[in-house]
Amino acid sequence: MAINFNNALGIHAEALNVRSRRSEILANNLANSDTPGFKARDLDFQGILRGEYESRQRMELNRTSARHIPAEAIIEDSSLQYRIPHQPAIDGNTVETNIEQAEFARNAMDFQSSFTFLNSRFSGLSKALRDQG
Template identity: 30%
Template sequence: MNLFSTTFTSLENALQYASLRQKVISNNIANADTPNYKAQDVSFKNVLQDSVDSIKTYRTDPRHFDFSTDTAGASIVTEPNVTYNNNGNSVDVDTEMANLASNQIYYESLIELEKGKLSSLLNVVKGGQ
């Protein structure tokens, strides 16, 4: 028996993705002047696939889609043939700062969702008082 719904697991995975992406973006900004450094990003496709894999599905007809596939966790990807600066660096600081702000808003919204779910559970435990 699962004490909490799968929502908590999904929120936890999303928070881990946002945290990893924050680290990668910060690393890109820190290496903006490093010669031949290639900007990195976190592959969202793997995170989405992990969330889809956690959904319990039952095929009642052979024509239904099968959602069970094996994937690894979030992965960091690098575009090797992209260069924005003369020194071979592919970091665009303006883009990275925009990504950082967007990721921060995403992270904070996930925290608010988590707080709301925990508040609902607390309300149930207290008996609605």
């Protein structure tokens, strides 16, 4: 019997990728908390997992040589949205450090939950393969 990894792992593999990307975005927000005019951003996690952003408009990049690797650029990353601040700073910065830190901690816990789930799934699949052999 063949093992279908998509069915076995569920959405957790994709969730790890999204959580990792979100961690980078939240860390960038925190790093720029004192930058005048910086606008805090975040991902629409639920929308990404529902696949709403797979139909983004893409454009093929020009290649000046046949040996160049073909590439696409995403014209608009609609999954990355600006955070609406509760109390924006006078200098136009919208990073609220306490909110960013809380979101970063929550994202880290969610990442760890998905990682733990995947680890247990792989352990179970590994055991099943050993028992069949």
